[in-house]
Amino acid sequence: MLLISCPWCGQRDESEFTCGGEAHILRPADPDALSDPEWADYLFMRTNPKGRHRERWCHTHGCGRWFNMERDTATHDIVSVYRMGEAPPDDRDGNSS
């Protein structure tokens, strides 16, 4: 079981949380201009990397708030937790992952 640091509540068991999938998928600015394959890419296609993955989580059985997490999908190591709207810590440091 993962031990997750909610940005508001601190460390809690994974069973209190819900994973919301890949983060930083932006809703298209001009939906009318999108082709069908572009819609498919937005709605369905996912990066699904083996390694570092940025994803959304919700503290469902706690404060109920959403946040972002960067986690390694091969090791389950949690790299960082950051709030909605914030840039990933790696990007702020000028690193790329």
Add this chain to the structure above:
Amino acid sequence: MTRYSIFRLARNALAYRPNWPRAWRSPDPRPAYDVVIVGGGGHGLATAYYLAKEHGVSNIAVLEKGWLGGGNTGRNTTIIRSNYLWDESAHLYEKALQLYEGLSRELNFNIMLSQRGVLNLAHNEHDLKEMSRRVRAIRLNGIDSEMLDPQGVKAEVPVINISRQVRYPILGASLQRRGGVARHDAVAWGFARAADARGVDIVQNCEVTGLDVVNSRVRGLRTSRGTIAARKVGLVAAGHSSVLAAMAGLRLPIESHPLQAMVSEPIKPVLNSVVMSNTVHVYLSQSDKGELVIGAGIDGYNSYAQRGSFQIIEGQMGALLELFPSFSRLRMLRQWGGIVDVCPDASPIVGKTPVEGLYINCGWGTGGFKATPGSGWAFAHTIAQDRPHALNAPFTLERFSTGALIDEHGAAAVAH
């Protein structure tokens, strides 16, 4: 190929030095093949077998990064059924079930198919209505299916609790009598042995590290055992489908999730059917060794680690005891995880890709084992003819652009 028979078994049993030759060769990869299948699980081996048998393709390699059937083929709960709601799924899974019914004889390898019946339980009014609709849809497709009332369930599964005094009482069930289980390893081994006998090179411990794509056409593969040229490449590597597709610059609508299963200590025969419940979410059968083989749903997060979290199996145990309170003191012997491809519509992708000569077979979610021969059969046709068979034509990658999804969430009798 040495033919297995009762006489050979008797001769070897009596021989001072039994002579059982290796079931398949272990060749080094050649520099070029007509078709390379990436992934030596059941689906990949079945694809190679049917390519050789049905389409006369002789120059085939199957590349496996680990050992044969060491991925999801060896990690599933071995359930076989074809009780799907939608026509597209029903036809594909029924083809697989029909192939399973003749597979031991065809492969000359006992896959231990046991058509002991699969029950899907209903726990509320909605379940019953949905089930009634599904049973009729399945019968319209010519597939056996029937409804049972609680007493009918009790008659099939005497150990089950049909009391109304529980939170999720059993109100009925659908039953597919032709459903059941098979020995999962034997399916992989049988296909491997039969494909090898037809000249297919099965190369284990050979990891694909890159795909060579020139002008939108596949040219070959880079592997841990050297570069291999190929006219056609089929990707059949559930769990790692997105990783392989990315090597050709493709994105898939797939997320990789852990799916956990476990077996109990062996006990005397107590359960003669496969029992599945979508509502409390557990499914189980009893193996020939006496162990209860128990599975449930996926972990919620993406993972490639072949393990999951404890609360998932805790929920699975809770569901098990809701149905079978008498199992409460049963100890669990082993627990494991596999990585499954989860598709947005809970249906597989079997077909061509935008890259010429590159084909993909993925997205089977938590229920790929039951489809193994049908999947290989249809995928072999797709690769050999460069166009899908009618059976897998609806299961394209393009359906996510056209919107023609095949939504089997829930409709597939148990959640994926």
